[in-house]
Amino acid sequence: MKSTYYWFVLIVSIAVLVASCMKSSDSKTATADNSSSSSDNSSTTLSLSAPSNLTATGAAGQVTLDWNTVSGANSYTVYWDNATGISSSSTAITSVSTDNYSHSGLDNGSTYYYKVAAVDNDNTTGSLSSEVNAATPLPAADNLSASGANNTVTLTWNTVSGATSYTLYWDNVSGIDSSDTAITSININTDNNTHDNYTHSNMDNGSTYYYKVAAVNSSGTGTLSSVASALLSTNIQGSQTYNAHTYAITSEAMTFAEAKAAAAAVGGYLTTVNTKAENTFLTNEFYAAYGNKALWIGANDIATEATWVWDNGTTSGDDNLTDTICNAPSGDCQPSLAQWADGTYKWCRNAESDCGANEPNNSGNEDCANITNSSGFWNDLRCSRDQYGIIEFD
Numbered sequence: 001m002k003s004t005y006y007w008f009v010l011i012v013s014i015a016v017l018v019a020s021c022m023k024s025s026d027s028k029t030a031t032a033d034n035s036s037s038s039s040d041n042s043s044t045t046l047s048l049s050a051p052s053n054l055t056a057t058g059a060a061g062q063v064t065l066d067w068n069t070v071s072g073a074n075s076y077t078v079y080w081d082n083a084t085g086i087s088s089s090s091t092a093i094t095s096v097s098t099d100n101y102s103h104s105g106l107d108n109g110s111t112y113y114y115k116v117a118a119v120d121n122d123n124t125t126g127s128l129s130s131e132v133n134a135a136t137p138l139p140a141a142d143n144l145s146a147s148g149a150n151n152t153v154t155l156t157w158n159t160v161s162g163a164t165s166y167t168l169y170w171d172n173v174s175g176i177d178s179s180d181t182a183i184t185s186i187n188i189n190t191d192n193n194t195h196d197n198y199t200h201s202n203m204d205n206g207s208t209y210y211y212k213v214a215a216v217n218s219s220g221t222g223t224l225s226s227v228a229s230a231l232l233s234t235n236i237q238g239s240q241t242y243n244a245h246t247y248a249i250t251s252e253a254m255t256f257a258e259a260k261a262a263a264a265a266v267g268g269y270l271t272t273v274n275t276k277a278e279n280t281f282l283t284n285e286f287y288a289a290y291g292n293k294a295l296w297i298g299a300n301d302i303a304t305e306a307t308w309v310w311d312n313g314t315t316s317g318d319d320n321l322t323d324t325i326c327n328a329p330s331g332d333c334q335p336s337l338a339q340w341a342d343g344t345y346k347w348c349r350n351a352e353s354d355c356g357a358n359e360p361n362n363s364g365n366e367d368c369a370n371i372t373n374s375s376g377f378w379n380d381l382r383c384s385r386d387q388y389g390i391i392e393f394d
Helices: 002-043 256-265 276-288
Strands: 055-059 062-066 075-081 091-096 100-104 110-119 125-128 132-136 145-149 152-158 165-171 181-186 195-200 208-217 228-231 236-242 245-250 295-300 368-371 378-381 388-393
Touching: 055 110, 062 110, 062 132, 075 100, 091 100, 145 208, 152 208, 165 195, 181 195, 228 245, 236 276, 245 276, 256 295, 256 388, 276 295, 276 368, 276 388
Parallel strands: 055 132, 145 228, 295 388
Antiparallel strands: 055 062, 062 100, 075 091, 075 110, 110 125, 110 132, 145 152, 145 236, 152 195, 165 181, 165 208, 208 228, 228 236, 236 245, 245 388, 295 368, 368 378
16 A cells, blocks of 8 residues: 555656656747847848939930938939830949939930939838939020021021931011920931921911921920021022021012112111121122122112211121222222231132232222122122112111
């Protein structure tokens, strides 16, 4: 009986000991797990937030980006491409120290896409912003020219690389911009010419029309060109623009007085010529283009021999019109020594211009001036001669 009781006590003691050990082990395991959990929580780092209000503005050759400052940011990274779907694997511009950036050296006529992320002091990159895009406009077309005749204006301009069409803006008052009447979808030349063109028909005679042109492609409408203008009149066979002035050639040959009256009738005057560049323009666009015929300009000494003035009232001293000295009592004049800024002569001089004579020479009461040859030299002629006149408009 004692033996049985002994074994019972021994078995119960062992069971209590085992249970105690298991509880101790579970407790240690739980403590370790809790410790591990605590360790994981303490190592978690929150990412910097995405920059908000990212904007992109396109200009010629560049895109300007701007965004809101991110608290805790040490710098920013700009991700970009010329196709949508920007991610952190896109081309990166790093170490941007401000909350704006100008991306320059870009191709005109293209669209660019962007996202921005903030970077903290540990060089950890935060969340990417929303995507934005901007287009760089095509450049302005060079050398827009408008030539007016009866009811029609013919326009030409230099072809813009990358253009798929053109838009022409026009009005009969100056100050043209993209809010004016637009002629869209003007096709580009298909014959590889360096100029594109458009004929604006059924216009009103007696009016001056003003134009600007812009190249167009998939990125939008490009930069507007400089302005060109043309005057339409039955008395004018063509016009051109230079330095914001319009010049026209009369539709027929006429005396100096008739040309002066024709100019006044359309609100202009026989042209003044103040620079060699202007003189070259007039020679190329009117003398050569209309059959190499001599052209009346506004210079004359009708009122007082050897005192040359312009049709618009400018005196010779203002524009170095002439340096002629006349001999008394014959009235014969020595050759003019008037020169352009580069030292070349304005009037014909036999040795320099192959004109055959030194001008002005008042041979037979020659009191009115013209552009007399393809080199642009001037000559005095009798005012009763019939010639085409060049009319200028301010």
